[in-house]
Amino acid sequence: MEQSNSVQIDRSRQSTLAEALRQVMPAHCVLAQEEDTRPYECDGLAAYRQLPMVVCLPESETQIIAVMEICRRLQIPIVPRGAGTGLSGGAMPIADGLVLSTAKLNKIIRVDAYARTAVVQPGVRNLAISDAAAGLGLYYAPDPSSQIACTIGGNVAENSGGVHCLKYGLTVHNVLRARVVTMEGEVIELGGDALDAPGLDLLAVLIGSEGMLGVVTEVTVRLIPKPQLARVIMASFDDVVKGGNAVANVIAAGIIPAGLEMMDKTSSRMVEPFVHAGYDVDAEAILLCESDGTAEEVAEEIARMSAVLEQAGATAIAVSQTEAERLRFWSGRKNAFPAAGRISPDYYCMDGTIPRKRLAEVLIGITKMEEKYGLRCANVFHAGDGNLHPLILFDANQEGEFHRAEAFGAEILELCVAVGGTITGEHGVGIEKxxxxxxxxxxxxxxxxxxxxxxxxxxxxxxxxxxxxxxxxxxxxxxxxxxxxxxxxxxxxxx
Known part of the structure; x- marks a missing residue:
């Protein structure tokens, strides 16, 4: 399904750049042969590809400063890259440019149990932070579906979220400080260890800037105590409109769940054979509503949410009774994207955000678009904060289907804007949007x-x-x- 218009690489320019880089970092950190650079030709948006001219993997901040000086002198564009799990083409290379991977800066510098913070390099995996803090009863809250692989540097670039961002916030709400190298080679620190920092809040400008403002070399993140208990409700609905309205009703009742996700029947049916999560595959929509806290808090909130869901028209309600069952309920949602491969040769994952009260309206609109474009769409939503992830299913081997999928996705985003939302929630703009x-x-x-x-x-x-x-x-x-x-x-x- 490659859609790139691959541009030829200037070999003389490539040689000059590679040689200059080898003067400031070990030779094994500079990749210029096609067989070495090919793995970097795209990120998670694999439909668009471009072979990079050179890839470098610096091992220190000092080396990154040197790389910036070289590229500034030679006028070489730089594409910063984390783990490459992004879904908007933000890390797609430029033919005459350098891919700067922060993968080798992967040290957890310290975990502070008293301040409840962790200082990490950008190449540290999201889940590794929680693993390192687990012995202290702490964890890092933002949990994108790719958390086993994605890195904190990439999370900062895209302002990543996850299923628990409704209660605990996005990356921007959980990062206290970032150390950054600018294109001029200057090292700056944004934010600080305190709750507030003097001057303009440039940290919030950096987070979500998609590598366009600087290269992050160190991040201080906020850790929170692991809750004593967590339980999740799986509520079934015989109509997606009822499910969408139920989301708004939960929030309107003054309840902020730890997670509030929605999946339609197409999503549930493609996921269930893949992970055996225990989903109701006959329901038109299911909601996953999680509560965490003390045993007493969880019991009360589960009862309140169940009452709201029943009043909203839920046809069945199941509550996890063990931690294993809770994780199994979430495993289906976390594996929705890879499960799409079971029912379709290709899928195009969209990302937009809308007001919660317009969720049912947008679902109806997407259904009409399925008929218009002749393509199926599996809907998976961070419903609590209105972040949609429609998966448009298509076959790139069928002429014209990819372009129809692109047009379908663009119309979904226009609908998001029309109802008062925005074209992205956590995947970024990149080249896709x-x-x-x-x-x-x-x-x-x-x-x-x-x-x-x-x-x-x-x-x-x-x-x-x-x-x-x-x-x-x-x-x-x-x-x-x-x-x-x-x-x-x-x-x-x-x-």
Whole structure:
């Protein structure tokens, strides 16, 4: 399903860069042969690929500073990369650029039980932080589905979330400090160990910036105590609209579950044979609602949520009785993406966010789009915070299906914007949603984004052509895709 227009690599430029890099780091940390660079040609959005010119894997902050100086001098674009699990093409290489992987910076520097923090390098895996803190009764709350593989540096770049972000927040709510190397080679520290830091909150600007502002070399994360008990409700509904309304009802009742997820019948049926989670495969939709805390708190909240779900029309309610059963309920949700391969040769995972009260409306809209594009869609949602992950199922071997899937995904994002939401929740913009940025943001807002980018990276070398579209690109997209009869930027010249 490769859709790249692969650009030829300038071999002379490649040789110059590789040789310069070998002067500042061990030779085994510089990859220039095709067989070595091929694994870096894409991230989790494998439909778009480009062979990188050179890949480097620095082993220290000092080496990263040297890399920045070399690329600045040679005017080489840099694409920072974590574990490559991102789903928006944010780590896709540039033909005349360098992929800078932080995989070798993978040390947990310290875990502080009193401050409840961990200081880690960017290549540390998300789950490894919780493993290191487990003996102290602490853990790191953000838990994206890829947490066994994704790294904290990538989480910072994308502002990753997970099934428990409703109660415990996204990456931006759980990172206290970041040490960053700018394109000018300057080392800056954003945030701090205290609850607040003086000056502008540039840490929040960095988190979610998709590697466009600097290269993270160290992160301080907040740890929280492991709850004494956690139990999860699996509620079945005979109608997806009832399930969507139930989500809003739970929050409206003043309950903030530890996790609140929704899966439609297509998702449940593709997952159940894969992990045997115990899902109700006859239900049109299921909700997974988790409560954690003391035994008394959990018992009370489970009872309150059950009452709300029953009133919302749940046809069946099952509550986990053991920790093993709780983990089994969650295993299906965590494995939804790989399970899609059981029923479809390919899938296209979208990511948008909407107000919770519009969830049922958007589900109905997606159903109509299935008919319009002739493709199935399995819906998996971080329902509690309105973060949608529709999985558009297609076969890349069938001519035109991938392009129909792209158009289907773009229309879902437009619907998200139309109901008051946004085009991404946690996957980022990358290259996947760059045209959709033109739908959501005005010319003035786009100019403000570019001003922030230029303030951090005046050379415009960090992850260029990602996340923020040019106004000319928006004008071009507006001609191809007219929204409500009006071009996005009609005053710009037409090519």
């Amino acid at each position: 760059i045209n959709s940025m033109c739908v959501q943001f005005s010319r003035e807002e786009m100019n403000a984004f570019w001003d922030v980018k230029k303030a951090f990276d005046p050379f415009m070398l960090l992850n260029p052509d990602k996340a923020i579209p040019t106004l000319h690109r928006c004008a071009e997209y507006g001609r191809m895709h007219v929204s409500k009869g009006r071009l996005a930027f009609p005053e710009l010249p037409r090519f």
